[in-house]
Amino acid sequence: MKTEAVLFTGVAAFFAVTAGTYATFADDPAGTAALIIAFLMAALVAFFLAVQYRRRGLRPQDRKDAEIAETAGPLEFLPPDSSWPITVALGSVVVAMGVVYGLWLLLIGFGVLTLGVLGMVFEHARR
Known part of the structure; x- marks a missing residue:
């Protein structure tokens, strides 16, 4: 994850420099x-990603001396069919x-x- 952390740090630096330059030369607060x-x-x-790298170290995919067997095993838990995404x-x-028709409908929507969202978060909490 070290490589990914460095890449995203570069992306963040790019956006920081771009935001500073844009704020200096453009008169557009929304773009800034x-x-x-x-x-x-x-x-x-x-x-x-940097915190995960410090906690866990290099993954087998990041090491040149890693064996294929080191990455074997269950990868993730993939949930079965769920109705919560439709509810969201x-x-x-x-x-x-x-937003268009009124506050009463907005509150019902929230x-x-x-x-x-709570159904999706706690659907497999007892797993």
Whole structure:
């Protein structure tokens, strides 16, 4: 993960330089804000990858002397069919409609969206 951390650090540095240059020469606060947010997102991913590298060290895929057997075993848990993504999509649509039609629909949408997100998060909590 060290290589990925370095790559995302480079992406974050690019967005930081671009945001500074754009803020200096352009009179557009929306574009500057978007570039700053892109910098923050890339920096967050770079920070996460650097922390994971410090905690776990090199993965077998990163070492030149690694054997294929070292990467054998279960990779991830893939959940079966779930209805929660549909609930999240429905909640998102109702929230978007609530922005147009009124606060009452927006609050209902946030309720459905919250239910769907919590359902997705805790669906396999006892696994």
